[in-house]
Amino acid sequence: MEKSILIIQCKDQKGIVASVSDFLFKYNGNILEVDQHVDEEIGVFFMRAAWEQESFGLEKEDIRPVFENEVANKFQMKFDLYFNFPKPRMAIFVSKLSHCLFDILSRYYAGQFDVEIPLVISNHLDLKRVVTAFRIPFYHLPVDKFNKAAVENEQIALLKEYKVDFVVLARYMQILSGSFIQEFPNQVINIHHSFLPAFVGAKPYHAAYERGVKIIGATAHYVTEELDAGPIIEQEVARVRHHNSPSDLVQIGQDVEKVVLSKAIKYHLERKVLAYGNKTVIFY
Amino acid sequence: MEKSILIIQCKDQKGIVASVSDFLFKYNGNILEVDQHVDEEIGVFFMRAAWEQESFGLEKEDIRPVFENEVANKFQMKFDLYFNFPKPRMAIFVSKLSHCLFDILSRYYAGQFDVEIPLVISNHLDLKRVVTAFRIPFYHLPVDKFNKAAVENEQIALLKEYKVDFVVLARYMQILSGSFIQEFPNQVINIHHSFLPAFVGAKPYHAAYERGVKIIGATAHYVTEELDAGPIIEQEVARVRHHNSPSDLVQIGQDVEKVVLSKAIKYHLERKVLAYGNKTVIFY
Amino acid sequence: MEKSILIIQCKDQKGIVASVSDFLFKYNGNILEVDQHVDEEIGVFFMRAAWEQESFGLEKEDIRPVFENEVANKFQMKFDLYFNFPKPRMAIFVSKLSHCLFDILSRYYAGQFDVEIPLVISNHLDLKRVVTAFRIPFYHLPVDKFNKAAVENEQIALLKEYKVDFVVLARYMQILSGSFIQEFPNQVINIHHSFLPAFVGAKPYHAAYERGVKIIGATAHYVTEELDAGPIIEQEVARVRHHNSPSDLVQIGQDVEKVVLSKAIKYHLERKVLAYGNKTVIFY
Amino acid sequence: MEKSILIIQCKDQKGIVASVSDFLFKYNGNILEVDQHVDEEIGVFFMRAAWEQESFGLEKEDIRPVFENEVANKFQMKFDLYFNFPKPRMAIFVSKLSHCLFDILSRYYAGQFDVEIPLVISNHLDLKRVVTAFRIPFYHLPVDKFNKAAVENEQIALLKEYKVDFVVLARYMQILSGSFIQEFPNQVINIHHSFLPAFVGAKPYHAAYERGVKIIGATAHYVTEELDAGPIIEQEVARVRHHNSPSDLVQIGQDVEKVVLSKAIKYHLERKVLAYGNKTVIFY
Known part of the structure; x- marks a missing residue:
């Protein structure tokens, strides 16, 4: 299965999970795995989400700019996108x-x-x-x-x-x-x-x-x-x-x-x- | 810390995580833990979310009816609410x-x-x-x-x-x-x-x-x-x-x-x- | 190192360890490992001893008959001898x-x-x-x-x-x-x-x-x-x-x-x- | 069960196990546990033996001098004797x-x-x-x-x-x-x-x-x-x-x-x- 993986790191703030979830839902993402973590000592939020790429509403090359625009900029996120095809x-x-x-x-x-x-x-x-x-x-x-x-x-x-x-x-x-x-x-x-x-x-x-x-x-x-x-x-x-x-x-x-x-x-x-x-x- | 815990079990559908996240964000929930799981064999979705009750925008007794109305009914969820005070x-x-x-x-x-x-x-x-x-x-x-x-x-x-x-x-x-x-x-x-x-x-x-x-x-x-x-x-x-x-x-x-x-x-x-x-x- | 290994199984009796130890000492055995066990429920004694063959006072082919005669028969032992050369x-x-x-x-x-x-x-x-x-x-x-x-x-x-x-x-x-x-x-x-x-x-x-x-x-x-x-x-x-x-x-x-x-x-x-x-x- | 425990530490030499085993056999020791170890790097031999005291052929207070005389002195052993009664x-x-x-x-x-x-x-x-x-x-x-x-x-x-x-x-x-x-x-x-x-x-x-x-x-x-x-x-x-x-x-x-x-x-x-x-x- 072609899988897309989003890795996020940013200052901990309210609404991050909701925004990312909304984004994935909006583009019809079939979520495979979601995990979050907050390092309370330094106030940093971490998230990883994986979804099926085939049925997703954005082409691979469009995910980055759309996510940046709709979610990442608002929270000043550092993020990475990975695809399991072609293989690393x-x-x-x-x-x-x-x-x-x-x-x-x-x-x-x-x-x-x-x-x-x-x-x-x-x-x-x-x-x-x-x-x-x-x-x-x-x-x-x-x-x-x-x-x-x-x-x-x-x-x-x-x-x-x-x-x-x-x-x-x-x-x-x-x-x-x-x-x-x-x-x-x-x-x-x-x-x-x-x-x-x-x-x-x-x-x-x-x-x-x-x-x-x-x-x-x-x-x-x-x-x-x-x-x-x-x-x-x-x-x-x-x-x-x-x-x-x-x-x-x-x-x-x-x-x-x-x-x-x-x-x-x-x-x-x-x-x-x-x-x-x-x-x-x-x-x- | 007074903690509220929501446990959800329902048929797997798209948009559950987004809806629950939106609900918690809407009422200003300071999320402490969120976990999801899907049993793929039987198509059942499981979720657990915990948040600080003190800063939450709903009183303990209001959470159930509001959540039912705004989220649970739509997805035909079975859910439970727990509070760590008074202690079990x-x-x-x-x-x-x-x-x-x-x-x-x-x-x-x-x-x-x-x-x-x-x-x-x-x-x-x-x-x-x-x-x-x-x-x-x-x-x-x-x-x-x-x-x-x-x-x-x-x-x-x-x-x-x-x-x-x-x-x-x-x-x-x-x-x-x-x-x-x-x-x-x-x-x-x-x-x-x-x-x-x-x-x-x-x-x-x-x-x-x-x-x-x-x-x-x-x-x-x-x-x-x-x-x-x-x-x-x-x-x-x-x-x-x-x-x-x-x-x-x-x-x-x-x-x-x-x-x-x-x-x-x-x-x-x-x-x-x-x-x-x-x-x-x-x-x- | 060429090693000889003796494995013993017999009815539990007093003096077995002493007899085997005396045998190995008599032929100048440089003992590498010795272990014993008694299964109390069924009264069976187990032993394993390993020694350097090169400095031992008996040739490989003589160990069995000499041990049988000097030790094993007295205790009605079942025993096996192994050598790590040639390799199994x-x-x-x-x-x-x-x-x-x-x-x-x-x-x-x-x-x-x-x-x-x-x-x-x-x-x-x-x-x-x-x-x-x-x-x-x-x-x-x-x-x-x-x-x-x-x-x-x-x-x-x-x-x-x-x-x-x-x-x-x-x-x-x-x-x-x-x-x-x-x-x-x-x-x-x-x-x-x-x-x-x-x-x-x-x-x-x-x-x-x-x-x-x-x-x-x-x-x-x-x-x-x-x-x-x-x-x-x-x-x-x-x-x-x-x-x-x-x-x-x-x-x-x-x-x-x-x-x-x-x-x-x-x-x-x-x-x-x-x-x-x-x-x-x-x-x- | 009253148990006697002998702990030995000495320079590694041939014949130690045989001598200790012979000693225990001679006084009718019903051996419960025996373990040996040699630290090859420093050439030191360690041994622990435990036996039933009740059926043993030496009274508790006689074990030390007899063992010293018959075994320990020959190998220049340091040894200790323990009894589980009275309890430590x-x-x-x-x-x-x-x-x-x-x-x-x-x-x-x-x-x-x-x-x-x-x-x-x-x-x-x-x-x-x-x-x-x-x-x-x-x-x-x-x-x-x-x-x-x-x-x-x-x-x-x-x-x-x-x-x-x-x-x-x-x-x-x-x-x-x-x-x-x-x-x-x-x-x-x-x-x-x-x-x-x-x-x-x-x-x-x-x-x-x-x-x-x-x-x-x-x-x-x-x-x-x-x-x-x-x-x-x-x-x-x-x-x-x-x-x-x-x-x-x-x-x-x-x-x-x-x-x-x-x-x-x-x-x-x-x-x-x-x-x-x-x-x-x-x-x-």
Whole structure:
């Protein structure tokens, strides 16, 4: 089904829900999902509405100007419109670790993700064969301390060439520069292998082992310039015990990582994530 | 804060959300929560809206007729109105097991439940001392196979005398008759000590032990005339292992029971549970 | 590391742990794991011990007769010995659903399973390309109501030809006959897409939807002749809500299925599962 | 049943399990539970064994010297012996928050904890009435910045007078001094209202809200001189969403706190917790 999705963010005021509902009703919208949220602390209103496009009374290209004129301007709304057709385009960055990549490919194959994957980019060749079996182009761009900026430029060029909408770092073991991130604000999803804000930085499973925690976790977040500090999309945890070695923790954690990352992708794809400041509203 | 809550159930039609939103906006409603759901299989629309009563443009007693006239009749809605002041009145039925009762009293003491508990009714005296320490009247009505109908009449008389809105069976070890239940449709909440529909009936933990399950659970549901078959409000589970004896399962399960029952009470109190047929919509 | 694993089952008696420990100490065993359990209801003792084979004072082929003579006969023990080298050999049966298969292949690729996968057998061709990318032979044996017995004979022949130790039914949509199962007692692992014993049989997610449960689950079990009634190895659950359609339940459930099945494979591979009657001891 | 529990900690060496098993067998021990663990990183062996005392071949007072002579000296073991009769004696410290206290009292009442509670100490009077209903003496020792050391001396005197074995801080809002803690090494259990090491210090739920985490937690740990840094006994988590306010987080978190603290008490009581350095082995 062709679906249109409207995402609104504005100062909280009375009458917003009524105005948006009236707009959708006026143009004969068959509403599929509506969710609202008010952040009381900062007085900001958030809304997400999805409706069937086929039976809607406005053509896709007319929705924006009409909504602006009839609703958005009055409330000084920031809003976005998304359509699930054509499908959004997602690039995956990987290094050598396969668990997150294979989980994404598995869901892609099974039709769980309403997405195109036009390419996978890796600094290693290891995962090429399996990616290729899923009929996805694989680009091998090795990174070292000298060529990092140049490689990022190549990556950005590829992302533009393939008209990529967002990027998933599926345990890509390189830190992206601020200038890369600015090209894709809140459009780069990373999976960090700890329950943030605990164990920021490298080797979080070893740090968790040293601290003797009984539960480990993983965190999917939008990448911002400050390392491991971007808006959190999803987190999940798993129980560990005293007999689990650091390498057990790595393995137990990988199961959590792949689940968390795939959930975050799903929320992002369905435009259920509204990021603001360092936080997210997730309308699941 | 004084809150008004509107619960709607009707045939799914276009324009419902717009009409209700317009109504609330027209009378200056400061909306606190709005949730909608459509059961696509049966074409039924559900909605819950909560707003601040103090600043609302209609007096409590006027809301019903005005809403009926301006909105409900047009869509042939069934609707209910609730106000959190005065507080709803909940009776608790217990036997000898204390874990669910104490958990409820603990939350009541801490102000987690916006409720009055005008009385506790038990067929045993064991729990009287603690109930009394919370300054709640305790009625001891012993039940045997000869006096059951008479005791139920006494119970119903007490519930009416104390103007009780709903009843919680906190591991009350007696089966209530159909005529009792008809007095309180979807207003009697029971906790069943299994993950329904597995292990219906007596001794579910022993049955779970015999089957060798790895997870046990508990189910809070509205009581209907068919045993353990009413609409499920909440369920939760806990992991068990081969070394857990049936009595371990009882103990592990009690932790689940009390959590599940208290969640169900909370949802019910906040009018977040919309029961229909054998199911519930829970707007949490 | 080459590891030897001893699994013991016998009538509970004093001195068993001392005798086994003395035996391992006598032959200089570097113990890696020891676990015991007594089922008090039936008076049966279970034990699992693992040690480094390389530094052990008995050759692999001598352990059985020496242990029999020095320990097992005295206590009338049933026991098994396993070695992780050469690796156990696992066959996978699939139909069209990919999620369990891909999860297994992903773990196999990442070295999480200490196993050989000499072949995958399917009644459909859909999954051939991906299986082949992992360099595993894929056998296409279509099944219809006329050729079922003949196909099972082919399957058994292939399993024997490839010296398969155990079989995983990764959402294989065919019911195996009693004679097949008798060839591999407690060596055929199935994943059932419900939280057994709830929702035995076909279409469990639809049954769960109809009953209005708040939690769904999956169960990995050894296959016995009675459908969905074999010893449970592992179970896991996921929360669902009123807005989840039956097809949402299928998707949410698939995530549970793949995790549960992979855990069961891991326990089985490490010989941590001791099945008896309709139950299992799991020494994780 | 009268149970004896032996806890061992020593350098990892071959033959320990055999020696301890032989000892228990020699004196006719009916073993109830045995668990071992080796911390490979530091080469330390841990063991816990429990047996029926009544049928054991050594009187309680003879076990220590005989075991020392026959086993412990040879392996240079540190060991402890515990008996569940007379019951261990636990003091509870509280302030105004009731949820952890009531949960402990509820389990105590239900016979889940094999413990005596000879007294509750509080710096406020609020919880006196309910504590008294459970027939437990309640001591009101108000604390201010001037009398803290004097009050601690009173507390210690009370703990000694009542022969208290260990202390539970059930959301006691005072920081104990180093000299108090040294009186009860690894015998003071605290519940911290965050998933440590995230959100150390005051107001962790508010900090969690600010960071926008999707999961909150609680941690039970032994108190050491460094705040919130002692060995972790148990942790648990709960999911939160964008619509949860800081006070919602407090309430959701309290459910986690009480469960975690009660589990930690149970493990401690059954001597299943072996603390070493900053870690714990938990033989559950």
